[in-house]
Amino acid sequence: MKKRIGIKDVAKEAGVSIATVSYIINKNPKESISQETIDRVNEAIKKLNYVPNLSARSLASNKTNLIGVVIPQTEPGKKFMFNNPFYGEFLSSVEYVARTKGYHVLISGTDANQSYLEVAKKRSLDGIIIVGMYDEDFYEDLKKSQIPIVLVDSYCKDHYFHSIQINDRYGGYIATKYLIEKGHRKIAYITGMLKKGGVNDHRLLGYIDALKEANIPFQDECVYSGNVGYEYGIEVADLIYKRGNRETAIFCSADIMAMGVMKGLKNRGLRIPQDISIMGFDDSYISKLLDPALTTVKQDINLKGCTAANIIIDIAENRIKGKQDVILPLEIVERESVESLI
């Protein structure tokens, strides 16, 4: 096992002190060093093939250049929700921004046995991006960390956290309104778990807003709540099919659920959109590929990911101060899955 070459070797090679090398590596602006020295050191680094050891650096400087991303899981203790394309697209953007800024991304599901706080502290994360909504306790726990945290798609109102969101209520509203304007009166809302104050709950509120505005009475039986995923979509499709007094349109709170619903409906021989209209949420890449292509509420997933990464890094580097809260825009993308009844 040949010895790992360190800053010391570089210093010796270049004939300078360790500190000088350190300054140069870190481009420390406070110290001004002669260009000649800099060149000499850089040469030595090249020659020796020196790579700094981040563990050591972290220990000394308490800076890890590591950002943690927490992704919701389908079920506790299971793998995470990557059968929702949203997360892949999001993560991809985060990683890209992080990488270009010299950070690395540590991904993690949430484990019931082990608080994420522990992970965060163990690894001395510089920042954390948490996607989705969790229990009160989870947030409470994390507050102790003293680490900058950005919450994505969470309605946790705690002042400690930064946040990136969309206006879910508005999203639910415009989707439903769109359907109503197309002449639909009996509209189903299919969603993941309706946690009080959660994303899906807000979309439901928007759905109700639109109904009210159009003087359509809200019917409990028209909202279906289960696991976010195509499986539940299929299930609901069956439910709807079997019922006599059928909805003419379905608003799904995620494209992936819409995908399931469409599949389920087709299995039953229903035509989309002639027999029943479908509306999604997210505009993930699958929405254009569905048949018919899915009309959906578009949120810019890529932008969401980049924003999350940029904010957390800016905060970690003290480039911005104060609580950050950003609301990203939403718009309807019209495709082929909604039939006009008028």
Next chain:
Amino acid sequence: MKKRIGIKDVAKEAGVSIATVSYIINKNPKESISQETIDRVNEAIKKLNYVPNLSARSLASNKTNLIGVVIPQTEPGKKFMFNNPFYGEFLSSVEYVARTKGYHVLISGTDANQSYLEVAKKRSLDGIIIVGMYDEDFYEDLKKSQIPIVLVDSYCKDHYFHSIQINDRYGGYIATKYLIEKGHRKIAYITGMLKKGGVNDHRLLGYIDALKEANIPFQDECVYSGNVGYEYGIEVADLIYKRGNRETAIFCSADIMAMGVMKGLKNRGLRIPQDISIMGFDDSYISKLLDPALTTVKQDINLKGCTAANIIIDIAENRIKGKQDVILPLEIVERESVESLI
């Protein structure tokens, strides 16, 4: 800023030496410590809310419990390939296994400017999982790292690396053979880039094997090679549509491409499978959701991810010795996208 509590504090609190605490934390089996002491230390840990600092541990022990996963990118310097559901499913499994074994997962695309070797060394990764196939140089570079590396879906034959693969040639063969048995004679093969000796190339070989076996002449014009992704699938669908002497079946080297092809074909008014049959590869979750549901070559993505993680961890912990090479099974999943012509 309150001082971070360290092993020293725990030792003091429990009235033992720091070494004892260290032994207990690491469950060091060589040292036997009285149960009473262990309890006392654990209590102190609880009480003080002590969390070990992994940077420090890494520095001292040269062990990071960090495993790197490299995911291919769509285009150099861009985000990675998460619009192929394969990667999400794979990564999810890796993370899950890693987490349950006390490891964390660092994800990364590959950056042209920065060799991954640098990342690996900087972070002192305990192991690396590399998905996909890269240039000779990339592997050559990584060999210098001295870090255990598992290659997933790569035909790099270098003895240094462990590998997890499927028999792609066989996969191409059974898929094509299946189509032939259904009476198809003019069969297209749609694939990502055909790097010499790569995954897609092997599948092509299998495709040719099956053709040969059935005495069907191989036609160059029937193989379409572009970017892995739905976009190229759509493109090819158009190409095929426009041509007179049309294929009756298409074998796609990834489900996501099949998805694109199906969409493109439908846009042109072609019916699947009546007008043209489609076969996929992977059996990612979308394949059941397509309409018609996709007949495809199933590889167990979840198993692939778990295996990769298990191997790399076992190696990192010296639990297994010697080069590991595993070939995972493949099978055809019959659904609705292939029409029998006979």
Next chain:
DNA sequence: TTGAAAGCGCTAACAG
């Protein structure tokens, strides 16, 4: 403009 030296928190001999 550069260098010496004191840690950062932990592990792992080695001694007792």
Next chain:
DNA sequence: CTGTTAGCGCTTTCAA
């Protein structure tokens, strides 16, 4: 069975 201690590689004050 438990304690002492020398680093791991780097940052950063402080002095030269």
